[in-house]
Amino acid sequence: MMAGLWCRAGRQGVALLLACAAGQVAAASASQPAASEAGRPQQARVADALEAGQWLQRIQSAAASRSYRGTRVVSNAAGGVSSSRVTHLSDGHQRYERVEGLDGKAQVQLRLNDQLMFLSPATKVVVTEQREAVASFPRLPAAAGQRALEHYELRSLGTDRIAGLEADVLLLKPRDGLRFAQRWWAERDSGLLLRMDLLGPRGDVLESSAFSELTLLPRPKPESVGKALREIEGWRVVRPPLQRVQLDAEGWHQVRPVRGFQLIGAYRGVLDPESPQAAQIPVLQAVYSDGLTHVSVFIEAAAATPTKVVRQPMRTMLGATATVMVPHGEHWITVIGDVPLETALQFDAGLERRP
Structure with missing residues (x-):
């Protein structure tokens, strides 16, 4: 959001590393612009508490229970951009996720339920942690729900298309100046988040996380989740x-x-x-x-x-x-x-x- 979370700060797997000991910020940069604005301006509609709560629950459930594979791109207003290949499998009991960075030094993050592993292919080292981790796109924090709605107002902005999929567009407007607004694109059928923007006070995009392409997968067989961990057999575990x-x-x-x-x-x-x-x-x-x-x-x-x-x-x-x-x-x-x-x-x- 620190060699798992200790040295990885920011959100949604951004290629942003804070060297805590040195106090230096390093960020990948590229000439690509930040994600563009939603294509079709539409009239905002404020959701009541019940509808807003249902939206949060639906989006949270989709991120946990749906299986998918896609390319996630994170960009920020400072010119930083990173991309990763994401595979998420859920058989209804176990959840497995593999995130492979596509820029810079080769790094892979694996998650099996609450176990988080960071792989360094060059050294064949696995750093593993067992704790509740900070949620990353397209997941929402475990605490998302009524408490979040005490500080944000949910508005419906209509529909749009992201990565070739129809999406409902939502705005989470903060009730004070202590937090940023968030704009979400939720896949029409499943509720899975396809894109998330953090907005400045003037509505400018400060950071955007989005799938550039995404395939929704059928529910996997239970044995396929365990097989996915075989790639680290023989590696040194820290x-x-x-x-x-x-x-x-x-x-x-x-x-x-x-x-x-x-x-x-x-x-x-x-x-x-x-x-x-x-x-x-x-x-x-x-x-x-x-x-x-x-x-x-x-x-x-x-x-x-x-x-x-x-x-x-x-x-x-x-x-x-x-x-x-x-x-x-x-x-x-x-x-x-x-x-x-x-x-x-x-x-x-x-x-x-x-x-």
């Missing part, structure tokens, strides 16, 4: 130490919560688990959600940072992703999320260290 913790028990308190965001999990782990153990940097991650978007707060002891790394405070927006990195006594705080910069700053300002 299981980084990862512990779910209570943020308060770790000595940190969000004394001024950001309106609408709730803490959904806190974890203690290490940066770059593939590095030698002596070089691994312990880090604490707290994940907050308003039901549709996530913000991660990373807390790292300054003394643990290698002496060769030069840190500088940072406040920046890359597309829709805000990044704030600031010193906090004997620690460094890094806030990352698809929210306005002012919202990210509130997370830092409300965090306090207590003995």
Whole structure:
């Protein structure tokens, strides 16, 4: 949204890596423009609470239960663009997903139910995590539902075509300035998201995730899900130490919560688990959600940072992703999320260290 989620920030598999130790943002860039606006302007219709809730449930269910294969393209207003090949299989009991990056260094992400694996084909190394992961397009967060509708108003914008498929177009308009609007294209028959835009205050597209081509697949046989994992037989498996913790028990308190965001999990782990153990940097991650978007707060002891790394405070927006990195006594705080910069700053300002 960190060598699984520890060093991968942003949303929907964007080729955006935050080098937390160095405080540098690297993003793939290309000459391709961001996704264009919807083709046919239509009159917006505000959905009532019941209809809005049904839409969220339908879209969430489609992402979990439907099987599909396609190419996902993520672009942002800063010129960054990345693409990946996505295969998602669901037999009604188990879910398998394979995401292969098509740009830059060869990397593959596998998911079997709640187990998340990051593959490095060049080194034959698998980094595996077992925890609830931040949802990525076309999935919605597990908390999407009534809580999300407390902070967003759902509007119907009519219909359009994406990747050759008919889609209903929906707008999630925020009820305050602490979050971005989202525009969705949901496949007419299944409800599967075909495209998702994050919009700035003036309606400009800050980031877009979309399928450039997509094939909806029949339900697979159960044995085909297990067979898909055979590609990593014989690879070296790295299981980084990862512990779910209570943020308060770790000595940190969000004394001024950001309106609408709730803490959904806190974890203690290490940066770059593939590095030698002596070089691994312990880090604490707290994940907050308003039901549709996530913000991660990373807390790292300054003394643990290698002496060769030069840190500088940072406040920046890359597309829709805000990044704030600031010193906090004997620690460094890094806030990352698809929210306005002012919202990210509130997370830092409300965090306090207590003995």
